[in-house]
Every structure is written in C-alpha cells, then in structure tokens.
Amino acid sequence: MAEVRVENVSRSFGAHKALDDVSIAFPDGGFYALLGPSGSGKTTLLRQIAGFDFPDSGRIVIDGKGVERVPVEKRRIGMVFQNYALFPNMSVTDNVAFGLSVRGVSRAEIAGEVQRALDLVQLGGLGERRPHQLSGGQRQRVALARAIVIRPQVLLLDEPLSALDKALRVDMQVELKRIQREVGITTIFVTHDQEEALTMSDRIGILREGRLVQEGSPEEIYDHPVSEFAATFLGDANILRGEATETGIRLGDGTEIATRLNSMVRMTGKVSCAVRPERITILPASAAASTTGNRLAGRVSKRIFAGDSSTYFVERDGQTIKVLVQNAGQIPFDEGQDIVLTWSPESTVLIRT
C-alpha cells in the first residue's frame, strides 16, 4: 500500500497535448476516480502511472520513490484492463499465478496465494476453466485476482466495468468496492461514467483536454462544481448566466437569484450559476407568492414520464430549464401550463465563466 503522487506531469503526442501539467495526490488506501470524456487524457495519465509510457516532464512518485523512468515490469502495480486481457492460452489458475511465477515464487507458495486470491473474488472453484469458458463478470473477477495477487502498491483500473451489461455492472461496483476495502489498496480508477465515479470512489478528479479541472470528494464536486464543465459533466445542471451582485447573480431580464454564500473571493462581472434539476420545485402560478427563496416564472413545454420520476422542461426567457420531480402521487402539470419554479439559495452554486 502506498501513496501515489503525480507532480506536474506533461505528455504530448506530436502536436497533441495529452497531459498538460497535471498534479494529483492519490491518498494511501483510497479509491480515486479519474473522470473525463474521451480524449481528456485520463487513460494517458493511468498509463504514465503504470509505466507503459513515460512523461515528457514531471514526476510520478509511488510510496515516496520517483518512478517516472521505471518501466512497468519494475514497478509494483496491478492493472485491470478494459477488455481484461486474460491470457487465452492459460487456465484461470495459471492466469492468476502468472505474476508470481515470473517473479520466481515457489510452486507451493503460488498455489496458496492463487487460491486465496480466487476465494477473495469468489471464484474458488473455477481455477481449471479457460478464459473463454467464463462469463463477462467472471472474467472481470479473474482479472482483478490476477492484479492483486502480486500485492501491488497500487491498483489501476481502466474502465473495468464498461464491457458489462447494466445489471451486472451494478453488482460488480459493489463487489469491486468490497474487495478494495478488504485489501485496503490504493486504487486509481479511470471511467467516463459519472454515476460509477460517484458511487464507488472516495475522491474524484475531473480531467478535460489534458488538464485537471477539479478534484474532491463526490459530494464536494457534485455540490460545489467550479466550472460549467464540471457541473454538467458530473450530474445534470441548469446553468443561468448573468452579472454578479452582492448576494448572487442578476439574470438578463433583471431577476435576482440568491446563491450560496461562498468562501471564494467575491466575483464580479459576468458569472453564471448552476442549479441541479432535482433541487427545483414546481408550483402552480397561483401559489407562487407563498414561497421563499429563488423564484422564476415559466411555462411547461414538455414532460417526460420515467416511472419513479418525471422530467419537466420549462421555458423561461428563451432558456429551457430541466426539473426533476419524484412521482409521489401529486397531480402532474400540463404542457403549456404557466408555473413558477422555486429553489433555495443553498442549492445555487456561483460559477466563474
């Protein structure tokens, strides 16, 4: 187990800057998700940490030692690949044993370690199978067992769940988290799936075009996005633009919106604010006067029913605002109906544009 630090790492491929001065500290024993759209540099960063590729500049420190020029086979990392990369010519047992056997560990010791690893991923009885005889979820577990049996200092996961179908993916999220806790290993997890990042990790780093945009705990990032990109990439958000005021923001039509009191320096000039769709309440136009907090009048343009919830699209001053409403038996609003949207200033995050 070890702390991993990436310090000012840059890497270019030709003219393309895949990583641009990225610095992240991955805490010891933590589960860290690198989140970003494709091309954001998250996989490149993972491969730098693994040692498949070396940074042009910057340092990579694992357990206090700079390893940025150490090739992958000399670093003590465990990696789970997107397509698992199980060796097709070997049984499950031989796959898991591979890392130990290339290190010259004795046969008896290997057998014990492999059995323990397979038990940990609950595949104890399938050691003789070949990879092609396994289901997707089982392959996933074998890949995980193979990576952790060598007791790596850090576990690297490259979109490990993307090849699984939805139901299995949720199971594996829980399972992966359990195993990670049990082993207590520093884990770095690359994903483009925001839900996965939110549910599994202790910390999230959002990457965009080779730069770290924001990092923090899932709650922090969700509740305090620092940019429109962070707000809309992690979860859904309505963005309202205007001028900064003493208490929040003044929209184009003069409406004042109060925002959460921010510890950040006071902003001036053009700013925007983000409001999550589930934080907004819809009221009939007649009931509007009785509310406190932020208030905007609008007209329902569309309602999409999704079983447990409904999404309303509300038109107001040329902008569409999304509102998520839990279906708890209330009478739905009609399309074309005039309504009022209200939400608390606490749910409004001011963002620099």
Place this chain on the structure above:
Amino acid sequence: MTSAQAARKGIRPALPLLAPAYLWLTVAIFLPLSAMAFFSFMTDLPMAGREWSLTLKNYAAFFSTSLYLTLLWSSLRLGLEVTAWCLVIGFPAAYVLAKVLKGRAREAIFLLVILPFWSNGLVRIFSWAMVLREGGILDTALNAVLPFTVSIDLMYSYPAVIIGLVHSYVPYMVLTCYLTLQAIDDSLIEAARSLGASRRQVLRRLILPLAMPGIVAGAVLIFVPVVGSFMEPRILGGRTGTFYGTVIEDQFVAVFNWPLGAALSFILLAVVLLILAASAPILRRAQQ
C-alpha cells in the same frame, strides 16, 4: 488509446530481432540483384586471369538484333494469353465458390482448387506431357470414343505450353477473385436487382468493378512469373518453346555468356517492376 501509443518507439530494441532476417535477405536477394545490375555492364566474368571492363555492349546486343526483342514480345504475349485464359476460366469458378456454394462444401472445394498450386510445379508440367503426347492418354481416350481415327499430338506445341501454364496458374486467379467476390455484400446485388438491373447489368456495372482489385492482383501474380518462365516451355514446347526465359537460361547453363544473361535478366526485371508499379494504384485501392 491508440496502438501507435502502445507500441514502443525507436529501432534500437527491434534490431536484434530484425537484423538476422534482413541481413540474410540482403546477402541472398538484394545484393545479388544489385550485383546483377552491375554485372550486366561488364565485358566478362570478373575472375582471376580474365580481363574485364565496363561496357554497354550487352544492352547493345539486346537492341541491335530483333531476336531478343521478338523473344521478349513473344514472352509478353504468352503472359497475356495465359492471363486471359486464367481469367476466363478462373473468374466464373471464383464466383460460384463465393456466391453459390456454402459452408463446408465451399471450404472443401476452395481447398481442392488451391491445393495443386502448392504441389511441385515441375512435376505438374511433366504430368501434362503424359496426357498430351502422341499415343498419350488424350489421344487414346479420344480414339476409343470417336468412331474415326484422329491423331492428337499437342506435345511440343504452343497450345501445350498454354495448357500447362494455365493449369499451373489458374488457382491464383480463383484465389484472388474469390477473396474480393466474397467480400461483396449480397444485399448490394439484391439492391441493384430491386432497382431493375438485369443479371448482365449487375455483373457489368456492380460485380466486375468491385472485383477489379482481385482480378488485377491475380493478373499480376500470373503475368509476372509466366513472362519469366522457361521450364514449362522447355518441357511442353520442345523446339517451338523458345521464349525470353529459355534464352536467359541458355546464357547461364549452356552458352555461359553471363554478362549478356545478366543484361537480359535485368531488362526483364525492369519490365516486371514497370508492371508492378502500374498495377500498384489498383491494388492499393483494394486494401482500403
């Protein structure tokens, strides 16, 4: 992640693995070809006790008499005729294989067509001698069936050379045409038919253009070696079987005029390279 990123850069780590193979190819292929180019400008073998100097006389010999040009032309014609026959015979067979036969039957017959190609060419040419000679199998069989007596003696004739060469090379054409025809989606053909195209129009305007890379590849693979053939004309052509290739053979094993042989070989190489270069654009299109 692109594979280019995954691959490791620089030739140095690759050298120990690459060098033996490419050194061998250099010594046994590339240096000999260069040496032959050089040698074709010499008066005599550069060996102890022999005077030699650089000269153009070997190439002058090629152009001064009409003999070599005529022979080169007849070899080129032979190449064209054999290629044409292979196309006429091979393409329909490839079509049937690709679009009519299915499953294991297709696999088995495809293998059967390709198989002779990998057996010894010399022996197969020789087997035709058994069939074609007077009093041979073809002669005997025809006379047994026909009510009147005919004498079939194709041996030592131009048609015999053609038959032998077509037999040797037609699998190439079947193979290359099959590969491109098989890649044509049946729904394209059905679409053309639904738009009112007749079978003939579908063939001419859709299938042939799409199969063109395969046809060209097959044609090159056949034409090039046939132009340089010498063993087949020798065995099946007898005295009529004098071609460009047999003359080169003579320079090296009978007349021992190596410089002239080298010049003749080199001219043939130039012709071959020209053909390969001319067909390259079509073949490259096929890779996309």
Place this chain on the structure above:
Amino acid sequence: MKLTGWLEGVGRFYVGLLLAFLYLPIVIMALMSFNASPFYQLPFEWTTHWYSDLSRNNQLLTATLNSLRIAVMTTVIATILGTAASIALYRYDFRGKRILQVLLFPPIAIPWLITGTAMLIFFYGIGIGRGLHAILLGHVALALPYVIVVVSARLQTFAPELEEAARSLGASQWQVTRRVTLPWIMPGVIAGALFAFAVSFDQFVVSYFLATPGQGTLPVEIYAAIRKGFTPEINAVSTIIIVVSMGLMLVTARFFKFGGDR
C-alpha cells in the same frame, strides 16, 4: 446475384470441370507410375516395378536426401529468423518500418528466374560459389518473406493488451515473449514453417541455377531426367513428391484455418 435453379446447377458442374482439369493429369501420372508398359501403353497392367527401380536409383535417392535436408534446414532457419522479425515488426514502431515491410515483396514478386540468376552471379562473384550451401542460402531467403507474412497475419489477431498485462505483472521482455506471445502465435509459426518447407522442397528454379552437377536437389535431377527422355521412374518419383507436398499443404491448411479461430 443469387443464381437460381438450373443456373446454380451449371455453376456447380463448371466447378467440377475445373477440378477435373486440375487433377486429371496428376491422377493419370500417378496411375501410369503403376502401369507395366514403359511407353504408357494401355490396357493398364498393375506393377510396382518402377518404384522398386526407383529404390535402387542412387542418383535420385541422393537428390531426395539433399532435398529433404535442405528443406528441413530452411524450415528451421527461416522459421526462427522470420518469427523474430515478425515480432519486432509487430511490437515496435520506428522510422522506416514501412520500407522493411515492402522489402518483403521482391523475393515473392520477382520471377525466380531473375532471383536465381542474380544469386548465381553474386555467389560466384564473392566466392560462395555453387552447391548445396548456396542452395540453402537461397532457399532461406525465398522462404523468409512467407514466414514473416504468415506469422504477422497471426499477430494481427493478438491483442497488445496481453503483452501489456504480462508486463504489468512484472514479466521481463523474454518472459512476455515466451509465455504469452509465442503460445498465441504458435499456429501461425507452424503454418509458416510448413510454408517454408514447401517453398524449399518444391523449389526448382533457384536450385537449378545454384546446383553443381551431381549435387542437385530432387526437382533439379527430375528436370535433367525429363530432358533426357521420359521414363516411368520419373512418374514414380513425381507421384511421391506430389503426394508429399499436397499432404503437407493439407496439414498447413488445417493449422491455418482451424488454428486461427481460437
């Protein structure tokens, strides 16, 4: 175009005719090698006389032995060198890689007549001379591109992540190659080896120019014998060759086809 009804029948019949054209001379030659008449006269009378003659023909036996020895050595050398080169071409990216790949085609595309005479001139000029060693030198060069093309084709189906996974587990370059890469490409290597054997064992043109009198390979001796005149002994030895080389290719086809899918 789906050929319907009778057209399909015509198609099948046509392919049958083509197969007859391809196999008839070979079958006839094989039959004649068991016919008693030295002048291929019918009616057919069964004999194995020509095969027993063959077994006493020292010249052809020596030539057969030469052919086999050269084919085996060619196979071993070309397979090892070719596989190594294929792995390098697959694994590494460098300037000029494209050129190295294109350079594989001259040995395949240039007529053997040209390659053979060029080798003769060069080997003679630098003192390698003619003989079995020169033939071996030439055969390996002819077989190498085939091995590299076949093994490379197999490597195309290999996922680079497998090598990366092995390295991430601490395997050295050699351990990765021996335990992950080689087992995967083995069907391709075997197919390449069989190709190399076939290229060498069937090779006539290059051997012909590089052979010294009395020290030839089997095809060279057969050619000499044919030019002297037809004898049923040639039928017999030709039949053996054709059965061996076709059998070999059948095995190759099996490896290449069925080995390639897993």
